[in-house]
Amino acid sequence: MPNMDPKKCPMPVQDPDVRNKNFSEVALGYTAEMAVNEAKRCLHCKNKPCVSGCPVGIDIPGFIAKVAEEDFEGAYEVLSASSALPAVCGRVCPQENQCEGKCVRGIKTESVGIGRLERFVADWHREHFKGEPSMPVSNGHKVAVIGSGPSGLTAAGDLAKMGYKVTVYEALHTPGGVLVYGIPEFRLPKDIVRQEIDGLKKIGVDVETNVVIGRTLTIDELFEMGNEAVFIGSGAGLPRFMGIPGESLNGVYSANEFLTRINLMKAYKDGSKTPIQHAKNVAVVGGGNVAMDAARCAKRLGAENVYIVYRRGMEELPARKEEVEHAVEEGIIFKTLSNPIEVLDDGKGYVKGMVCQEMELGEPDASGRRRPVPKEGCTFTLDVDCMIMSIGTSPNPLIRSTTPGLETNSHGCIITNGDDGLTTREAVYAGGDAVTGAATVILAMGAGKHAAKAIDEYIKSKNN
Numbered sequence: 001m002p003n004m005d006p007k008k009c010p011m012p013v014q015d016p017d018v019r020n021k022n023f024s025e026v027a028l029g030y031t032a033e034m035a036v037n038e039a040k041r042c043l044h045c046k047n048k049p050c051v052s053g054c055p056v057g058i059d060i061p062g063f064i065a066k067v068a069e070e071d072f073e074g075a076y077e078v079l080s081a082s083s084a085l086p087a088v089c090g091r092v093c094p095q096e097n098q099c100e101g102k103c104v105r106g107i108k109t110e111s112v113g114i115g116r117l118e119r120f121v122a123d124w125h126r127e128h129f130k131g132e133p134s135m136p137v138s139n140g141h142k143v144a145v146i147g148s149g150p151s152g153l154t155a156a157g158d159l160a161k162m163g164y165k166v167t168v169y170e171a172l173h174t175p176g177g178v179l180v181y182g183i184p185e186f187r188l189p190k191d192i193v194r195q196e197i198d199g200l201k202k203i204g205v206d207v208e209t210n211v212v213i214g215r216t217l218t219i220d221e222l223f224e225m226g227n228e229a230v231f232i233g234s235g236a237g238l239p240r241f242m243g244i245p246g247e248s249l250n251g252v253y254s255a256n257e258f259l260t261r262i263n264l265m266k267a268y269k270d271g272s273k274t275p276i277q278h279a280k281n282v283a284v285v286g287g288g289n290v291a292m293d294a295a296r297c298a299k300r301l302g303a304e305n306v307y308i309v310y311r312r313g314m315e316e317l318p319a320r321k322e323e324v325e326h327a328v329e330e331g332i333i334f335k336t337l338s339n340p341i342e343v344l345d346d347g348k349g350y351v352k353g354m355v356c357q358e359m360e361l362g363e364p365d366a367s368g369r370r371r372p373v374p375k376e377g378c379t380f381t382l383d384v385d386c387m388i389m390s391i392g393t394s395p396n397p398l399i400r401s402t403t404p405g406l407e408t409n410s411h412g413c414i415i416t417n418g419d420d421g422l423t424t425r426e427a428v429y430a431g432g433d434a435v436t437g438a439a440t441v442i443l444a445m446g447a448g449k450h451a452a453k454a455i456d457e458y459i460k461s462k463n464n
Contacts, residue, residue, distance in 0.1 A: 003040035006109035011116055020299050020330035023185040023268055027091070027119075032070070035120040039067035041112050045104050050114060053102035055446030056154070058082040060099055060114055067117055076125040079118060084157035084200065085150060085179075085445065087126065087192045090119025092183060093442040094320050126195055133202050139163030141459050144227040146213045146399070149177020150441045151432025152233030153197065154448030155455075156205045162456050165204065167227075169211040174264060177235055178433075179441070181264040182256070184293050186300070190263075214398035219406075219428060228462070229427045229455045232414060233448060236393045236433035242285070246343025247389075251277060251351035255286070255294045255390035262297050279386030281305045283354050285340055286390030287312065290438075292323040294388045295332045306332050307382060311339040311359050311372040337361075339372065341379070343387055354382045395434045403428075413437055420454030421447060429455055 012028040013019070019026050030038065042064045050060045059078050066075035079086045095101075095115035103111035141164050145156045148170040156166045174180055176193045201207065211217060213234070222230050239254030241247050258276070261267045265274035282298040284291050287310035298306045308327070310317060313336050317324055328334070338356040346352035358378035361370035394412045407415045407424040414423055414430040421429040431447025433439055 002043055003037055005037075005041060008041065008110045008113040008116070009034045009038040011113075016326075016329035016331070019186065020296070023300055025189055026186050026326060029123055030116055030120040032072070032120075032124075035067055035072075035117055036070060038113050039064045039117060041105060042068070043104055049102040049104060050099040050112075053098040053100075054082075055098065055442045056082050056449050058099075058118075063121065064112070064114070064117060067121060072121055072124045073129065075121045076129070079121055082449075083118075083445070084154045084448075085196050085441075086118055087122035087196055088150070088179060088188060089442055089445070090115050090117075090122055091188050091192075094440055096321060098442065126192075133199065136161050136163050136203060138165065138204075141165070141463075142167070142225075142227045143229045143231065143455060143459075144169065144222040144225075145231045145233060146219075147171075147177055147233040147235055147432075147434070148175035148197070148207060149233055149235050149432060149444065150179060151235075151434075151444035151448040152177065152231065153200060154445040155231045155233060155429075155431070155452045156448075157200045157203070158449055158452035159455065160200065160203045160205045162452070164456075164459075165206075167206040167208060169213055169217070169222075170207060170209045171212045171234075172264065173209050175207045175209060177233075181260040182290065182293070184259065184263055184297055186296070187293070212398070214402040219399070219403045219425075223427070228459050229429065231421070231448070231451050231455065232399060232423070232428065232430040232434055233432045233444070234395065234399055234434045236395045236413075236438050238394045238396045238412070239389065240392045240394065241389050242340065242391065244340060244342055246345060246351070249343055249345055249351050250349050251279065251385055252343060252387045252389070253277075255284070255290045255388050256393060258294055258388050259290070259297065262301075268297070268301060276301070277386055279303055279384070281307075281382075281384040282386045282388065283307045283309050283335075283340075283382055283384040284388045284390055285309045286392075287317040287319060287336075288390065289319045289323055291388075291390035292319045292327050292332075294390055296327055296330055298386070298388070299330055299332060303386075305384075307335050307384070308332055309335045309338050309340060309354075309356060309382070311337065312369065313337055313361065316361075316369055335382070337372065338380075339374070340387075344381070351385050351387055352383075354384050354387055356380055356382060393433075393438045395437075399434075411437060419450070421451035422454060427458065 063078035100111040267274040267276040344353035432444030
């Protein structure tokens with residue numbers, strides 16, 4: 001019988017006043033009993049609306065049914081048939097806007113905790129499965145993948161399962177892309193990312209780090225090495241700034257730099273050789289998930305006051321609801337309807353404050369959200385010694401500038417046909433943030449999945 005509890009099983013978490021002082025994972029995960037009870041809330045709808053909300057097409061009712069039967073390894077087999085990174089997706093995907101947003105239970109009550117169940121299953125498999133995955137039969141063809149973020153890893157995993165010899169080229173010294181440099185340890189432990197990547201290596205995916213495509217190798221050279229197709233999943237790591245006075249002062253970071261120093265270089269650990277400012281008062285400009293990550297990291301580094309400065313209101317924050325709630329619980333201060341107009345100099349080249357313009361919401365803009373407009377004559381100053389800019393990113397221009405015939409749009413994003421990721425260069429495909437600009441992990445994975453299928457079809461047609 002279905003469990004008709006109107007609310008999903010709560011996720012056990014660390015106490016806010018404890019967790020805002022450490023980098024251990026906030027959410028502690030379901031027990032087996034919790035997972036089974038939550039799985040029994042699924043109604044197993046005939047038309048499976050949750051599946052339509054999943055960018056990688058996971059058979060959600062199928063894996064949930066296995067959980068309800070306490071067949072956790074069977075549930076993992078269903079999950080892994082569609083997702084290369086289930087332990088990652090279960091932690092960082094915005095399920096509320098995707099699979100859970102389509103759940104019938106969510107119409108009158110709370111949706112089934114699909115993401116929490118996905119995390120439980122992936123963690124159970126990691127802790128209990130002692131076997132080795134079977135190596136796919138080689139088809140004799142080679143494909144190169146640029147970037148080891150979620151899009152590149154998904155494309156690589158799917159192609160390897162089809163029998164391709166896949167080499168992933170990563171610019172940094174550690175594979176994982178945004179999963180290791182962008183998302184904090186307290187949301188996504190790096191051991192989990194490493195183990196997911198190790199799983200891909202076990203099915204034949206090679207990963208080469210410290211290779212900067214456009215400098216170490218070019219895309220044309222990848223073809224000369226025998227690759228029959230190339231997938232670009234290099235992300236969008238070039239930060240944007242506001243262009244306001246004082247942005248070049250010491251103590252002003254991009255969120256990318258700030259998070260990379262902490263997440264990839266472990267600047268939060270005692271004795272770390274990576275320099276980072278341990279500020280007393282920090283302002284993070286922006287309202288997305290990256291802004292929440294930066295603010296919560298600053299708090300954990302010991303800042304007394306951490307402000308989120310956002311030009312719209314709380315209702316318009318683009319960050320996940322759960323991330324906003326966690327930030328509030330941890331003591332992050334929200335200065336909404338505020339927009340920075342100047343960073344103040346202490347006379348020695350360091351930040352001593354930030355002048356903000358008060359805003360109000362006007363008519364909706366092209367995005368459908370009400371446009372923020374300045375309140376005439378209303379400004380205030382925040383006493384801060386560190387400012388972190390989190391207002392978006394764009395793709396690095398290196399690949400496009402070294403690849404003749406590869407076209408990009410006005411934002412520097414690679415142009416594709418939109419369906420399978422084919423670019424304006426034959427046999428060159430792209431997906432994820434390199435195409436869309438900064439988006440979600442699961443959308444990047446979906447793009448990698450579609451591109452892998454298209455690459456397989458292209459190579460087969462060329463060799464028939």
